[in-house]
Amino acid sequence: MNSSDTRPYVRRLVDDELDELVAGLPAIALQGAKGVGKTETARRRADHLVRFDVDQERAAFAARPFDLAPDGTTLLDEWQLHPTSWDQVRRAVDAGAPPGSFLLTGSSAPPGARIHSGAGRIDTIRMRPLTLSERGIVEPAISLEDLMSRSRPPIDARTNIGLEEYVDEIFASGFPGIRRLPARLREARLDGYVTHTIEREFVEQGTTVRRPASLAAWLRGYAAATATTASYSRILDAATAGLPDKPSRDATTTYRDVLLRTFVLDPVEAWIPVYNPLKRLAQAPKHMLADPALATRLLGLDRDDVISGRDDVRIDGRGGSMLGPLFEHLVTQSVQTYAQRIGARVAHLRIQDGRHEVDIIVERGRRVVALEVKLATTVDDRDVRHLRWLREQLGDDLADAAVITTGQIAYRRPDGIAVIPAALLGA
Structure with missing residues (x-):
């Protein structure tokens, strides 16, 4: 064969x-x-x-x-x-x-x-969609395994990949059979993916969807909540604003459960360490779909509008473009595969009052690598404040910490925190 x-x-x-x-x-x-x-x-x-x-x-x-x-x-x-x-x-x-x-x-x-x-x-x-390293856009120079080693490896590398290339990767998707198609065909395939999910996946799972339009609206609401911990009730309210006949709580719970079983949803769970040195940790998952490209199609996003910030569809109250959440989704999707390869798990951290949060926690045993994802080419002290706080809390259990950026230079700051362009990180 x-x-x-x-x-x-x-x-x-x-x-x-x-x-x-x-x-x-x-x-x-x-x-x-x-x-x-x-x-x-x-x-x-x-x-x-x-x-x-x-x-x-x-x-x-x-x-x-x-x-x-x-x-x-x-x-x-x-x-x-x-x-x-x-x-x-x-x-x-x-x-x-x-x-x-x-x-x-x-x-x-x-x-x-x-x-x-x-x-x-x-x-x-x-198995998840293609990681950034698997897409062949650049050879990764920094490995998650090395960051996990506690050796604080030197960080010194460069790439030509910048913001526009990351946006291209978001819209292209990590689905091998879709990403290389011309843009119009790719969009049609992604739209078909969503349609198949609504019309076929639920049937195969033995579930009848009485109002497919309500399910489609809920999926759009979920996409708008990408990389947030918005409550499911808030997602429902955002999805059905102005509609007199909203789906019931039981119906939306069924939507979520079937979409989880079929891996269309791929949420990142909250970090609750077994030894639990931190108090008042929030437990809500961070919402993500199987691939950020699905969110772009569900929300009808245009590449140029996303780059310019003219796509205000977020439901987390922060306003602005979806580019930040979509970039975080792209990075997290890759890190999940890298972590799986080295026998680690991925979560996110948020204190209940919101004073501290870290986008990605990679944990193996008692070793932790903390990653912040920033839609920026430069990093200042404000960008690393949560990582510094976590280092104070965990001590030697924090193997390493880094900010993942859209920049082109990888380096280690004087405070020891690494700055790594997303394309240069691998397993």
């Missing part, structure tokens, strides 16, 4: 994870939103393929006694369309399937599917 595939393929960070895990684990499930490249990545290491979104293959698989005995790796693509396949793989693992026997790709199981959790049998890996 692999030898006949002549399409260009960009190696992903998740490929490194798969190489490690396939060597020792019998069954691995790749999870993530549609279009992130799960099937293509899995196909490259599969010897046998069953496509459950092809009626004939699904029917043939269901009709014969389950037997996945052939040598090599079997890929079950879109497994959730035949949910019993999950339990069948689990039983094959229990029977002694060797490492690298099964790959499963698709969304989460539909509600009500009677499947085992897979714990201890089927290991899962999250």
Whole structure:
């Protein structure tokens, strides 16, 4: 199969994870939103393929006694369309399937599917859209792993990437099959992605949407809340302003739950450290979609208007352009993949009274890397005040701290805080 595939393929960070895990684990499930490249990545290491979104293959698989005995790796693509396949793989693992026997790709199981959790049998890996480093715009020079090492590595690098290139990346998306299309076709594909989510994903999840227009409005409200911790009631109010017949709380809770299960929403949870040296931490998630390009289409944003600040659609009360939140989304999306590669988790920090907040907390054990995202080319003392405060709170547990910018020069400030252009950061 692999030898006949002549399409260009960009190696992903998740490929490194798969190489490690396939060597020792019998069954691995790749999870993530549609279009992130799960099937293509899995196909490259599969010897046998069953496509459950092809009626004939699904029917043939269901009709014969389950037997996945052939040598090599079997890929079950879109497994959730035949949910019993999950339990069948689990039983094959229990029977002694060797490492690298099964790959499963698709969304989460539909509600009500009677499947085992897979714990201890089927290991899962999250796959997100392409990171900045995977897009090939520039070779990263500073690694998150080095920042996590507590060694405070020297920071000295340059890039030609600037604000306009980052805006291009926001609008292009990190979906491999979309980003290289001409602008008009790309917009049509992204619009189709949203339409498919509203008209098909909910059906596949066993949920009836009685008023698709209300769901579309709620999604627009969520997009307007990108990179904020706005309450869900505020999102609903912003989405349905002026409408006499708003969806109920139960309906919007259903919207959120289905969109989370299908990875269309990718919120960043609040940081609550196990050892909890900080008091009065807020616990609301920071809202983000699967990709910032989806927010641009939901909000009908124009590239030039975003750059010039003529797109006042934010709902966080701060006003101004969506460019800051969208840039933060772009950076966070990449950092989530970098963190996953080094075995760390990502959260955000906010004190309940709002006096201190840090955009991205990367945590591994008791080591923390704190990142502030700034839509700026220069950094002054005011930009690092929250990072300095956190260093006072955590002491040696803060492995490193940095401001991620749209600038072109990476360096370390006299106070020890790094300044890193977004394109130069990698895993």
